[in-house]
Amino acid sequence: MDYTPAIAQVRGHVTAGHQLLGQSRLVVCMGSRLALTLFIAACPAVPMLVGAATTEAEGLRQLEQQQADVLICTDRLEQGNGGCLVAAAKRLRKPPSTLMVVTQPRRLMAIHQALQANCDGICLESQLGFGTVLNAIRTMQSGAVYIDSNLSRSYFQNLGGSGGGSPLAELTPREVDILQLMADGIENQAIAKQLHVSVETVKDHVRHILSKLNARGRLQAAVQGIRLGLVEWPESR
Missing domain, CATH: 1.10.10.10 (Winged helix-like DNA-binding domain superfamily/Winged helix DNA-binding domain)
Structure with a gap:
């Protein structure tokens, strides 16, 4: 895909995202060292980014030590996975808001774990740069949850849920x-x-x-x- 026409748009979304996060204490955990390096380079020199890691254990340790407000992670990590990290983060004394970026949509277990842990937002890596993370941050800050609109209905129908095949009681x-x-x-x-x-x-x-x-x-x-x-x-x- 030719991203050249979208360069200005992508930069605008990055700047707007930094402004929305404001004084939030952010930890980023990504399985790709290249992606993590580029994310760090794109962050302004302010206290916003307080931790960065490539493994589940290191990401959780940074969340605890830095008392972070926000976690952005990918489903694939060098060790562990994003779903387990989200679940562990939500068990902390001060659980952060969590946003997981899905790099491989067929990693159903990691996504299911994030859903079970009440993850605040899920984005698709294929939509990065076109406002999906910005929309997710805005939605999460409003107190709602965010699911990338490009995740199809059939994709979610393949996810196993803890609720079984029908509701426990009929909804009004x-x-x-x-x-x-x-x-x-x-x-x-x-x-x-x-x-x-x-x-x-x-x-x-x-x-x-x-x-x-x-x-x-x-x-x-x-x-x-x-x-x-x-x-x-x-x-x-």
Whole structure:
């Protein structure tokens, strides 16, 4: 692919991403040393990037030592994998926001582990440079979860979920509406405004949805809803 026409666009997205992260303490863990080196080189000389590693154990150690707010990792690492790193990061006393970049879409186990651990965002490496990471950061900062729109419905249908082949209990029509908005990446406050209900009411519905789908978080619930045919993949709407 010829990236030449997109050079200015890519640089703009990188600059905007740095501005969004602001004073966040960021740890990056990537399996490719070349990609990690380029990421480090692209970061401004500010305290934002506090740790960088290529293995799961080293990434987790940096998260703990640096008390990082944000983890960006790839599914493939030199040792371990991104899914396990996300899961370990979410068990820390101060769990960071987590964004995993999928380099090999057939690595289903790493992706499933990230979903199980309530990962805050998942992007495709093939879409890097075209705003996917920027969109993910914006969505995560709003309190919602992000799934790259280029991950197809059939791809997620191949993922094994902990909820089995059907919900534990039937969702109400309002719960299905809210699940669809969750799949669209919309956070609770915006859902409440759109449905003309209180944020607390939305939170109650979300808790019921997670329970009925046996999901640990919004991202896993959205994926489970798509797999079960309860809601549509956002790109198809």
